[in-house]
Amino acid sequence: MVPTSYYVLLSAILFTIGVLGVLLRRNVIVVFMSVELMLNAANLALVAFARERLAVEAQVLVFFVITVAAAEVAVGLALLVSIFRTKRTADVDEVSTLKG
């Protein structure tokens, strides 16, 4: 059996990579993908703790997170498509109309 702490370690590493993706990349689609990576890292930690505590409820929570993430991706990508249509760019630095 693999100790839970190994999974938590892996989850922390993946989450950090996701954060770096959001901070470093400027392609809006890659930024969005990094957000998904962070969600997955959090899910992994949840499932690891669920096994340690034998709590099926945590698996239910992960199921809900995955479903809502699917809805979020659909709406987010639709937003990206309509931004791209009006601005003709996928660079987050170019989308600064709201900047004061």
Next chain:
Amino acid sequence: MDLILFFITAVIAITGAVAMLVSRNAVHSALFLLLNFTAISVMYLLLSAPFLFAIQLTVYAGAIMVLFLFVVMLLGAEKVEDAPDRIAWQQPLALLLGLALLVVSVVVGLGGATTPPPVGEALAQFSDPRSLGALLFTEYLLPFEVTGFILLIAVIGVVVLNQRGRKI
């Protein structure tokens, strides 16, 4: 045996994530993220959550990544980062903060008291998808229905956002 499988899968997952971060082409990023999602689904199997393994493969690796690839190719947004960063100090600061986050989360994550992983009858019942399904349709029935409503709203939102010939 489990430990060997874990380490192989962990290396694949981290490689996929790092490659997603550094590859310049968005299509390559999406494919590396697919690799990472598949590795995480194997992790779910190792954590005795077979239902989540199936959900991860069909929803994340299947539906979501197809959506990503489709949008990347539809927009032709594979490469946009030719110009240098507008904020010069953003990159080193991001690396520094990322490192700090990693250290903090590792310390917090490993700091708690750990109990040895359970084995035997209790684990077998835990890994049975039937117990998850029973919980989903009894105790968590209302959240389940709300999730269905959220998906409906997502469908309506996508249709409204991508209507042609109408300004929003």
